[in-house]
Amino acid sequence: MSQSRAAGLSLASMWVGFIAFAAAALLGLYQVIERIDLIPGLKSPALYFGSVSTHGVLMGFVLTTFLVMGYGYYTATTSLRQELWNKPLAWFGFWLCVIGVLLAAGPLLTGNASVLYTFYPPLKAHPAFYIGATLLVVGSWVWCLEMVMMMTTWKKAHPGETVPLAMYGTTANAILWFITSLGVASEVLFQLIPWSLGLIETVDVGLARTLFSWTLHAIVYFWLFPAYIALYTLLPRAAGGRLFSDHMGRVAFIMLLVFSVPIGFHHLYMDPFQAAGWKFLHMTGTFMVAVPTLITGFTIIASLEIAGRLRGGKGWFGWIGTLPWGNPMVTAAVLAMLMLTFGGFGGMINASYAMNAMIHNTQWVTGHFHLIFAGTTVIMYFAIAYYLWPKMTGRQLYSTGLALKQLWLWFIGMLILTLPWHQLGLAGQPRRISSTPYDESFVQAWLPAESAMIAGGGILFISALMLVYNLFRTHGNGQAETNPEVEYAEPVHAIVRMPRLMNSFGFWCLLVLVYMIASYGYPIAQFFLLDTHGTVPWSI
């Protein structure tokens, strides 16, 4: 089996992701210190906003894309027991992504792309930044194609059989990412690149923001998908039990695919240029996309309960104590679900059409997405790495104890960082500021929460280093891994009959298309019907 795996490509991909992650964690530490003017010598808006832009690009685009691709390649080859569809093409996609990152790094590190990872026209970055970001996305499309082809060829070779859940979820994510990245790709290709090169004089900022919103919500599900796939297909077995329901996993993946793209206007609630009715429509979809997460919560907790009871747990809560807490996958999963719960509460406020006004663009929002992304999602990335590194390298994990400490530190650090951020947001602090030259009454009230934020940032940075160190040392570990197989969880009820719709994507893609035309058709078309005025580029 081992020769049919994509271990080299997966390892290379995930290493690029984690190196970007470590660099971004260092920037994060600098940012929490700079932000409150603790050390006057550090104060520099130019450095701060360059750092925030780089932190966002590295965490949001580089870590995620490379981890999703690496994990996807490994999942496809191991769950289907099939060679990569086209290995040279997959490597080509990888290198395209790497070149894109290197190209964007130039302007980012020299302060010529301090426009934040959300681009923000009419602030203009160096064209190399936009071109680099585009190459990264185009390279990831190669991965999308590989995943779809892997699933298609497998189904042809195995007529009547059910695609393994891990691969079904991975393919759902590939399709989701392709559809959702078309928004930002159109913004960059038709607006930002020609505009930054001077080929067109102005861009319509309303159109640019509408296109970006197309990408901006579903991208977080692209990031989250690997976490969910690991929860459904690796965790139950690692905990010593079974998956409560294979079917509900598919339902959750399908719902994420259908509902997460056409709801991007909750990022535009406070924007002019889109009428309230459209925002209302997107709001209803935003609540629907909570359903697959609620289903996932139920299925995963039920799966853990099965494992805990199999291990002798009794009573309502006794099964929690008997879970194998020494297993990084189990510990990470429980911590991830806790952070998802906290983050979910905050998310409900953000999603609320009217209540959102109280916290829009405050530090609350930063707290929310750090909990869900840097918390829930990224801690599961760690769990995936700890699980796969021994399989991919053939070496035992350097230290399981260190891994467990790292996961707990990440959880504690993230709570210390993000819960005070929610409070700062309610107390009026804007996000994306490099200092606080406001009324004394504000600045005084913010101080305790800001001090906590620095402590949280410090803990997180230490935790990040522990992760990278552990993975690095695993390569040189003298002890060989005895179990090189990826062990996918078995469902409680064996799959007897899989409805065709839950073993394919054709119908769901069609549904997304119809839903997208309904929710984005006129809102985009209006920019060509209205008498709009473009905006010239501005430097930062």
Added chain:
Amino acid sequence: MADPLKSICEDPLERKWVWISLALAVVMAGMLGYYAVASNIHPPSNVETIDSSRLHLTEEFAEDNLGVKTNDDGSLTVTLVAARYGFYPPRIEVPADTRVTFRIASADVLHGVHVPFTNMTTMIVPGYISEVTTLFPQTGEFSLLCNEYCGLGHDSMWSRLVVVAKSAGGEAS
């Protein structure tokens, strides 16, 4: 009636949970929808274009016309320009418990405005006129903070909103 979920979900407890999840989503969206319509609370969603590079040539956003104006029905309209790095005019005075409609245009890049502890907030996007209506129940000195990254001087972009007791009138100063 047979449970329509039965074909995809074998466990009765899980089916119950799926129905609860769906009900939660529908009830929450329904509640927000009901309050939005019943109390007429909508996010600022004005669709109106303007040439941001020529604000000075428009009547509404010309320098002399900025500030607080009283409408015939007793409500107020506050016309503001957002430009790096301030809101103009930099000091606004309005009476409490009075309907205030802010009309704001950007002269350059993307901005946002938020008055902490109130729901007065909107994005300000070049090329478009933002409009947000609210009333301030409490008197006192408030800040209008720019809450969207607009350049290296972004932190310093804020101005003053004073809410005075209704009897005191409240004119632009």
